[in-house]
Amino acid sequence: MSEGRGGRRALIVVDVQNDFCPGGSLAVERGDEVVAPLNRLIEEFLERGEPVFKSRDWHPARTKHFADYGGTWPVHCVQNTRGAEFHPELLDDQRIQIISKGTGDEDSYSAFDGTKLADLLRAEGVTELFVGGLATDYCVKNTVLDALRAGFKVRALTDAMRAVNLRPGDDARAVEEMRRAGAEII
Ligand code: VGL
Numbered sequence: 448m449s450e451g452r453g454g455r456r457a458l459i460v461v462d463v464q465n466d467f468c469p470g471g472s473l474a475v476e477r478g479d480e481v482v483a484p485l486n487r488l489i490e491e492f493l494e495r496g497e498p499v500f501k502s503r504d505w506h507p508a509r510t511k512h513f514a515d516y517g518g519t520w521p522v523h524c525v526q527n528t529r530g531a532e533f534h535p536e537l538l539d540d541q542r543i544q545i546i547s548k549g550t551g552d553e554d555s556y557s558a559f560d561g562t563k564l565a566d567l568l569r570a571e572g573v574t575e576l577f578v579g580g581l582a583t584d585y586c587v588k589n590t591v592l593d594a595l596r597a598g599f600k601v602r603a604l605t606d607a608m609r610a611v612n613l614r615p616g617d618d619a620r621a622v623e624e625m626r627r628a629g630a631e632i633i
């Protein structure tokens with residue numbers, strides 16, 4: 448099926464977890480502001496019977512992803528901890544499918560990296576993705592770029608994402624990179 452034609456749409460909610468929200472160990476400034484717009488979208492997609500996926504950063508306690516073991520980041524989103532749980536106000540529903548990523552030593556920023564997401568989407572006849580969540584400059588960006596490479600049409604939801612901004616302007620650069628790669632920025 449060619450992209451965007453006749454296929455179904457899916458919503459991908461990237462890593463809206465406690466550790467990426469204010470008070471978390473890798474807090475994204477105003478990260479919790481993505482919850483309200485994403486909840487509205489989750490409801491709309493579910494009402495129409497369209498697939499909704501939530502990805503989660505799901506790290507072992509020891510991984511080269513963490514600064515303590517040679518990586519970049521403070522310890523965050525360790526499997527089965529409070530910090531790895533989804534934000535408490537993010538809508539929960541049995542129809543939502545959860546994609547766990549980052550379970551090894553790789554950085555695995557993309558929700559497609561080492562997961563079955565692409566297969567699951569294709570199996571459901573999905574050709575078009577709406578993507579938002581945390582963080583714009585890491586997991587959202589890499590998920591969007593991988594989705595485009597995999598042939599999906601992508602709409603990046605700028606009101607429903609926030610950035611880490613290790614360097615000032617990383618958010619704008621990430622959005623520009625997604626746009627250049629073919630995402631529609633909405
Ligand atoms: C993320 C940094 C480290 C993200 C995950 O979800 O954007 N960022 N691990």
Ligand code: ZN
Pocket residue numbers: 504506512520523524549
């Ligand atoms: Zn991580």
